[in-house]
Amino acid sequence: MRKSLKKATAKGMKEIYGADVAPDIIQVQRTKSEFSADLTIVVFPLVKYSRKKPENTANDIGVYLKHVFPDISSYHVIKGFLNLSFSSEFWLQQLNSHSRAIQNALVPESKMKIMIEYSSPNTNKPLHLGHIRNNFIGDAMSRIVKANGHDVIRVNLINDRGIHICKSMQAYLNFDPDGSPEKSGLKGDKYVGELYVKFENTYKSEIDKLKKEGLSEEEAKKQAPGMQKARALLKKWEEGDDKVIALWEKMNNWVYKGFDTTYQRMGIEFDQLNHESKTYKKGRSIVLKGLEDGIFYEKDDHSVWADLGDEGLDEKILIRSDGTSVYITQDIGTAVERFEKYNPDKHIYVVGNEQNYHFQVLKILLKKLGYDWADKIEHMSYGMVELPEGKMKSREGKVVDADDLMDEMFQTSKSMSSELGKLSDLTDEQKNGVYETIAMGALKYFILKIDPRKNMVFNPEESVDFNGNTGPFIQYTHARIRSVVRKAEKMNIRVPRLISEDIRANEKELDLIKLLYHYNMVLKDAADEMDPGLIANYAFELAKEFNQYYHEYSILKAENGNLLQFRLMLAYHVGETLKLMMSYLGIQVPEKM
């Protein structure tokens, strides 16, 4: 409707004033709630074409549009705002077609193949709150983009090689050479993570000791025996030493197993797993080729650099003096590989804003290397998660572990739910399912409702609420609706497919239908702006609006059968829309809670 309004307005401008106006400059927005109308056209931008006062221009267009669209029941003009009201018949008709509408993905102007990379963990540490935000955002964006009618490839780049995993390996050999997650009773990623911490601690004390013996900080770091051993492991790994590779595989597999459990609980999936160990060499050879071609340069110590001076940036190292490649070099390799293999129309990297510079440089380097597709890379840069006392610091143990957090959410959900006691007719297994659904809903919603670009504060004690603007609030609204539908079915009343013709909807009902009608705009905006928060806000608005309605009017005790059916149908569609919107956030909604 928006689009056709824009077109019609442009056409009207031509017919009334003989002015050529591009439809794009015409602003059509939802009418502010203080005014009783549905859509508003802002005419200020049109005044220079009409050469009339805003009021007169608005009036002229109003007359024209009302003539073109029979569905427009009335219009009125306030200053430069043309408020259009649509007839209730029009809106009731919209409700009739709503169920069909929400079953299909949107049809995009041009369908794209979009690759989305997210999660991308290191294999030396368990997942924490920061990863949670990354995973939730990446997962939600994948769902949203897909719902907009695009093809999505979800990819996880696992950082499985490098000095960090060698540190864990070194600690394993040193402290627990026959150990395993099973023997320790720990999850695989936790077990390896603890070894990593052990390494770091002994490393630290080794450095302190060497410093006391008179070495500089830098020297001490180099000479610490633990570090030297870890480096030796890395070297052996790169040389393909059988024993080292076997150990590396064994430990990584422990970690993967642990990650899988966490991913599964979070409801996170991927279409592809990339392992850095398999791609890290590619970037190196590309850079060396670039060196041959004179795009990069070599220093005396044989390290390879890119000069980014003409971009207003520094020089950037690409290959170390010992011939090994750095992070960005590997990223060049994986990017080239992906574009060669899949040729996506867009490649979104969901990575924290601390890496803004990295991606800026990555795109520049790819362009320098002559890859035109570099412009198809988008860094979806999200803000950090901070604790009330400041940034999370893994070294000081100030991290919120992903598994622990989910456990806590579950416990809260369970005790709250048990207190309310509305699930008495369910089995224990079913109950646990509901607790989990609510717990994850609360957590996901809490994180996703916030604009990804912004840093957010997470207070483990009180942040995640179950009242107000929360996941459970929306889940609850859905459960309520389902309960009504079930009751109706017991009364042998089915949700009708079409509204009977003599229905006269009240204002609240029309408001709800209008809100339902806007769902696809929200879905499109969420994809365009890359902001799942828009979906969350919409779902909240809809749930809130419905709860008010629910409180004010009885569905099952409506004055007559036709009205009852209409209200039931309306409620049902609100429920389905909530369910759908929440599904785009990766959140499930229960039948009862």
Added chain:
RNA sequence: GGUCCAGUAGCUCAGUUGGAUUAGAGCAACGGCCUUCUAAGCCGUAGGUCCCAGGUUCGAGCCCUGGCUGGAUCACCA
């Protein structure tokens, strides 16, 4: 120091390419509403110098300039 990002109620956040004499939610606080479809709900009260100062225009929380405060980044870590 250079670059980038942010600053809205006590707290956590909305505010969609600048729009409507009154800047919105939720939490926390206070006061109401369960004999009625699920009270994880609904209604109400209170709470603001939109960091500060200029500028741009019909019109600024939003745009520009300069400050202040906080964060990120500028590694032969990833």
